[in-house]
Amino acid sequence: MHLRFTEEELGTLVEMVSLAAEVASWNERPGAEEGISAYEALENKVLEKAKHAGLGEHIDFDEEKQRHHLTTEYQEGSFFQQCYDEFRNESFWEEIVIRLADRDLARVVGMQAWQKMSEEDRRAQTRDIEKRYWDEFAKHGIDRVAVIFPPAEG
Template identity: 80%
Template sequence: MHLRFTEEELGTLVEMVSLAAEVASWNERPGSEEGVGAYEALEEKVLEKAKHAGHGTHISFDEEKQRHHLTPEYQDGSFYQQCYDEFRNEVFWEELVIRLADRDLAKAIGMQAWQNLTEEQRRSRTQDLEKRYWEEFSKNGIERVAVIFPPGEG
């Protein structure tokens, strides 16, 4: 199979495979090694071809790891990095909101009752709590978040 790309399309492809490989690299589930390796191998192949096709200023070779990668200078201003940063930011806030709302629900109904609920039931019962946390974090970030240690631990 042969594909032809314009210079712009090749640049987009380079960013896409690098973004996918970066996200995949966070997968630490048992058995994920093969999938992560496939992403990294495809990234390596695309980056190597792109380097020889004129994108060499954006791609460097790590002798120690024996792999190509996008240069930090290129990553800093890239759309790929903006997407990755935005993804991480959104996941952080969503996970924080959901976990705090779940914690509050479990406290209110008891851990056993909470464990007996499906994910859908939990989300429907925590909608108001999640909304309240979203409003708080949208307005104040983590400025008003505090950890209260049990006596003797803080």
């Protein structure tokens, strides 16, 4: 198969495969190594071709890993890095809100009842709690979050 790209399209493709490989690299589930390797191999192949097609100033080769990668300077200003950072930020806040709301709900209804609830039921019952956490984090970030250790631990 042969594909032809403009320089702009090739730049977009380079960013897309780099974003996909970066996200895949965070997968620590058992058995994920094969999928991660496939993403990294495709990224390497695309970056190698792009390097020879005019994007060489944005691509380096890591001798130790024997792989091509985007330069740090290019990544810092790239759209894919903006997407990646935004995804991580939004995922963090959403996850912390849901986990705290679920913890609060489990304390009220009991762990057994909480475990029997569907995700939809949990979200329906924690809507107000989640809103309260969203409001808190929007105003104060994590500044007012504290970990309280049990007396025996600290």
